[in-house]
Structure formats: structure tokens, C-alpha cells
Amino acid sequence: MDVNYAPLVPHTRPRGSYHHGALREELLNACVRLIEVEGIGAVSLRRVAREAGVSPAAPYHHFADRAALLAAISVRGFEQLTERLRAALAGREQPRAAVVSLARAYVTFARERKGYFQLMFRPELSQPEKHPDARAAGDAAFAVLADVVAELDSPDPEALAVSLWAFAHGLAALALDGQLDHRGAELGTDADMLTARAIRLLDSMLG
Amino acid sequence: MDVNYAPLVPHTRPRGSYHHGALREELLNACVRLIEVEGIGAVSLRRVAREAGVSPAAPYHHFADRAALLAAISVRGFEQLTERLRAALAGREQPRAAVVSLARAYVTFARERKGYFQLMFRPELSQPEKHPDARAAGDAAFAVLADVVAELDSPDPEALAVSLWAFAHGLAALALDGQLDHRGAELGTDADMLTARAIRLLDSMLG
DNA sequence: ACAGAGGACTATACAGTGTTCAGATACTGA
DNA sequence: TCAGTATCTGAACACTGTATAGTCCTCTGT
Incomplete structure (x- = not known):
């Protein structure tokens, strides 16, 4: 039974x-x-x-199987992220401010949509090799960043775009894994504060 | 049967x-x-x-349960990472070069010890709240970075340390998830090249 | 030298999992 | 109205994590 x-x-x-x-x-x-x-x-x-x-x-x-369900959620997550990033760009004309705003939006998305975000970056769950639409949805999100970075005359815009993505992604991943909470607790602050300070630092380094 | x-x-x-x-x-x-x-x-x-x-x-x-096995591997991974980071520091006296070297070592570790690295940052598998020794081992690794950053007179050394960690971690995570391979393929390069260029960029930005 | 204590291991069992398949049900268009 | 099709159920399979009871071996104390 x-x-x-x-x-x-x-x-x-x-x-x-x-x-x-x-x-x-x-x-x-x-x-x-x-x-x-x-x-x-x-x-x-x-x-x-x-x-x-x-x-x-x-x-x-x-859904064909469990991975297909999770991949579908992943796609949806990337779409929402793309939207958020586009929204973060609204009104911001200087590329530097725009980039900082993107980073902030990326981390905010990760923390507000934890469920989506974790799935989006756990290939063992959503098996992107079998579900290329998730990859494509990710490309769209990255394109938003790449476009802005292109305006930011750098000697190596591709590497800069990847670096900025890595920075925001790392911040988000560490925050979701509880690493920043833990680090914050030791430093007498919290994860929110740490990410805010890190992004402020990014701003100053781009100047 | x-x-x-x-x-x-x-x-x-x-x-x-x-x-x-x-x-x-x-x-x-x-x-x-x-x-x-x-x-x-x-x-x-x-x-x-x-x-x-x-x-x-x-x-x-x-092991008490599955998570305990995975947590033990996580601990071992953090210990190995700490060793690698310390080794990367050997001989490098200028903090800036040291920091860049740390970033490179972090990403290299992640790619060479994929099994360890993934476990170290998947709390749903190793349940760090139940196995605080994994957390402690992580602290030791972070301390290596924090010590070097302290010599790098910054207005906000804590945020800088977190930022550098996030950068290296993001690069590593994206590489392991296959995101950099994919991005590289679209740009006519590969993940190795992209991470190398990103770290070179970090070097120039720290200057 | 030997008993017996305790640690390392096995066998077995249970509930929960992903997935498949045959069958039941309801919506659809002719 | 009625066949066809999409949707859903029930039961089944092999697999998982884990608990329990028992078996085997090695060690210690005398």
C-alpha cells in the first residue's frame, strides 16, 4: 500500500x-x-x-523527468534575472553607474529569489546539457551586462564583463551559502552590510 | 534479494x-x-x-550519516585549499602580487579538485550547521587572504577581502558550472583563457 | 593462554525516491 | 453523439538513506 x-x-x-x-x-x-x-x-x-x-x-x-522540471524553473529564473537587470539599467546613462547597479541587482535577485538562483547554477540538478534553453536564457542575461561593459572602454571588455559577472556571482553565491553571514558575525557586521560595502568598493575601483 | x-x-x-x-x-x-x-x-x-x-x-x-561523510570531505578540501593558498604566497613580498597569486591559486584549486570544491560550497549536502568543523576549516583559508589584504592599505580592508574572495569564487564557480566554457565558445576562446584574462585584469585594477 | 569486551562489519528491513506502464477519466473536434 | 487524445491514477521496479539486530574479529586484562 x-x-x-x-x-x-x-x-x-x-x-x-x-x-x-x-x-x-x-x-x-x-x-x-x-x-x-x-x-x-x-x-x-x-x-x-x-x-x-x-x-x-x-x-x-x-516534464520528461525531474531534471526537466528543474531546468524549466532555471529558464524562468534567468528570464526574471534578465528583466531585473534591464530594470536596473533604467535611467542610468553613465556606464560605470550602470555596471554598479547591475551588480547590486544581481545580488539582490539571488537573495530574493533564492530558490530560482540556486537551481540556475546547479548543473547536476537541471542538467543544462540536456536542456539547452536554460543556457540560452542565461546568455540573454549575460548580454545585458556585456552591452553595458562595451561602453566602458576597457582594454579587454570580454574579460571585464566576465570579471564583473564573477564578482557579483561570487558575492551572491557566498551569501546564499551562508558564508557571508558567518564572516559578518565574526567581523561584527552582517551579510547585507558586507555586500553593500563590497559593491561600494567596486564602484570606487571602476573610477 | x-x-x-x-x-x-x-x-x-x-x-x-x-x-x-x-x-x-x-x-x-x-x-x-x-x-x-x-x-x-x-x-x-x-x-x-x-x-x-x-x-x-x-x-x-x-560517519553519523551521509552529510557527515560529505562534511568530512569538505573539511579536507578546505585544509588542502589553505595549504595551496599558503604555498601561493611563498616568496611573494608585495601584497598586490600576493593577492593576485592567491586568486589564481583559488581558481586553480577549484578546477583541479572539482570534487572537493563543489562539496565545500553546497551546504545542502554537507549541512555545515551540523558540522561546524567545516566552517572552521573555511575560516582558516579565508584568514590567509585577510592577512595579505591587511597589508594592502585599503580604506575598507574587510570589504576588499570579501570582494577578492567573491571574485575568485565567482570565477571558480562559473568555470565549474560550465558557464565559462560556454561563454568562451561564443567568444572564440576558452575557459582557461577567460579566467587568465580576468585575473590579469584584477592585477591591473589593484595597481 | 584464554575469556570476554567491544569495535567493525553484515543482513535485513522500512520508508521514501525517480521512473515506467497499463488503465481510467475527461475534454475535444468531427 | 462519439471516437480520439490529453491528462491523470495505481501499481510496480530498482534504488536510496537509515535503523536494528546479530556476527565476526581483535584486543585487553588476568
Whole structure:
């Protein structure tokens, strides 16, 4: 007897219908919610299905496998990031201020959308080699940065773009891993403060 | 019938002994090997045990649970990193050259010891809140950087240390996630070249 | 030299996982 | 109205982490 999923009386679906209607969407949302609340370690396809009130096999009609679900979330994450970066650019005309603003937006996104961000950079989960659309969505985000850096006359704009990405990404990754909290605690400050000071430093170094 | 582990004729252990003798060590090594060859996704305690030629329950006499094994590897990784960073400092007297050398060593370590590095920064796997020794080992590594940065008279040495860490960490993380390969392919270069150019840029910016 | 204590290991079991497949159900267009 | 198709369920498989009880070996004290 398998009682893995929530007490779901057969043929008495919450929405009153056998067909869910918008299961794909609900699975994506349930998964992100789960990551955000219980962490990436708690994500299982069965758990996500249970959360959405369907059987463990139901997701397979919308996603080839677990990795496909996670890759879809990854794509969505990159799209949201791209939007955020574009928004951070609005009104800023000097490339230097724009770049700093991008870095800030990148880190902010990572911390506000932890669930998405972690998935976006864990290839063992979303298997980007099998789901190239995630890669493509990432390219779009990087392009926003590359375009601004191009205006920033540097002897090596490609390396500069990669460096800026690395800086922001490193800050974000360390923050999400709790490394900055820990470092902050030892220094009598916190992760927020540390990232803010680091980005201020970036500003001064670009000048 | 459970045939999960390798065909191991009962009481005919490879080493000729019932007691393995150095199982703890062998489990750690087998695990790292597994990550390096098949990726983090392929790591399961049972698989590691099988690789070491013991039953699935054997690891529990050396590690409280799966996370404890991974945390132990994490500790070892941080120790190796600390060593590498110290070695990178040898002979370099000017703090600026030293810092650049540290960044290079950090990225090199990440790429050469992929298995270790990934584990070190995936808290959902090694659960650092339960294994504070991993945190402590990380502190030691960071201290190497912080010490050098202190000589680099900056208006905000703490933020500078965090920034340099973030830069190197971002570069390493992006490289391991395959992002730099992908970016490199689009730019007609490769990940090695990109990281080298990025670090050269860091050098020029510190000047 | 030998008992027996305790550590290292195995066998077995349980719940949970990803995934597959046959069948049930509901929506769709002719 | 009715066949066809998309969606979903139930049951099954091999695998996972982990707990328990028991077996084997090595060591220590006498």
C-alpha cells in the first residue's frame, strides 16, 4: 500500500475536476515554494506532486523527468534575472553607474529569489546539457551586462564583463551559502552590510 | 534479494580480513573519486560503500550519516585549499602580487579538485550547521587572504577581502558550472583563457 | 593462554525516491 | 453523439538513506 501523497480521496479532487487544468504551472510554483521554504535538499518530484495534490506519476505528462522540471524553473529564473537587470539599467546613462547597479541587482535577485538562483547554477540538478534553453536564457542575461561593459572602454571588455559577472556571482553565491553571514558575525557586521560595502568598493575601483 | 553491492563473496574480502582496517579513509577517497568521475549527482552512500567493497551499513560506523561523510570531505578540501593558498604566497613580498597569486591559486584549486570544491560550497549536502568543523576549516583559508589584504592599505580592508574572495569564487564557480566554457565558445576562446584574462585584469585594477 | 569486551562489519528491513506502464477519466473536434 | 487524445491514477521496479539486530574479529586484562 502506497500512501505517499496527501490524503487524496479518489475522484474527489480539490478543484472538483479529474483534470487539473494548470498542473504544469502549479508544479513549477510548488517546486520553487518548496526550495524557498525547505531548501534544495527537500525537493523531490513526489513531494512536489503531493504539494500540487496529484499522483506521483502526474508530472511526467508535463516534464520528461525531474531534471526537466528543474531546468524549466532555471529558464524562468534567468528570464526574471534578465528583466531585473534591464530594470536596473533604467535611467542610468553613465556606464560605470550602470555596471554598479547591475551588480547590486544581481545580488539582490539571488537573495530574493533564492530558490530560482540556486537551481540556475546547479548543473547536476537541471542538467543544462540536456536542456539547452536554460543556457540560452542565461546568455540573454549575460548580454545585458556585456552591452553595458562595451561602453566602458576597457582594454579587454570580454574579460571585464566576465570579471564583473564573477564578482557579483561570487558575492551572491557566498551569501546564499551562508558564508557571508558567518564572516559578518565574526567581523561584527552582517551579510547585507558586507555586500553593500563590497559593491561600494567596486564602484570606487571602476573610477 | 538485495544485490546492491558488488559481487562480494561472503567472508572472502579482498584484503583477506573481515575488518577493513582503513575503511574511513577509503570511503572518503572513493567518494571524491566518484564525484570527480561521475559528478556530484551520482554520489550515494550505498554507491560509495559498494566502491569500497563493504555493505551499505558499514559507513555508519565511521560517519553519523551521509552529510557527515560529505562534511568530512569538505573539511579536507578546505585544509588542502589553505595549504595551496599558503604555498601561493611563498616568496611573494608585495601584497598586490600576493593577492593576485592567491586568486589564481583559488581558481586553480577549484578546477583541479572539482570534487572537493563543489562539496565545500553546497551546504545542502554537507549541512555545515551540523558540522561546524567545516566552517572552521573555511575560516582558516579565508584568514590567509585577510592577512595579505591587511597589508594592502585599503580604506575598507574587510570589504576588499570579501570582494577578492567573491571574485575568485565567482570565477571558480562559473568555470565549474560550465558557464565559462560556454561563454568562451561564443567568444572564440576558452575557459582557461577567460579566467587568465580576468585575473590579469584584477592585477591591473589593484595597481 | 584464554575469556570476554567491544569495535567493525553484515543482513535485513522500512520508508521514501525517480521512473515506467497499463488503465481510467475527461475534454475535444468531427 | 462519439471516437480520439490529453491528462491523470495505481501499481510496480530498482534504488536510496537509515535503523536494528546479530556476527565476526581483535584486543585487553588476568
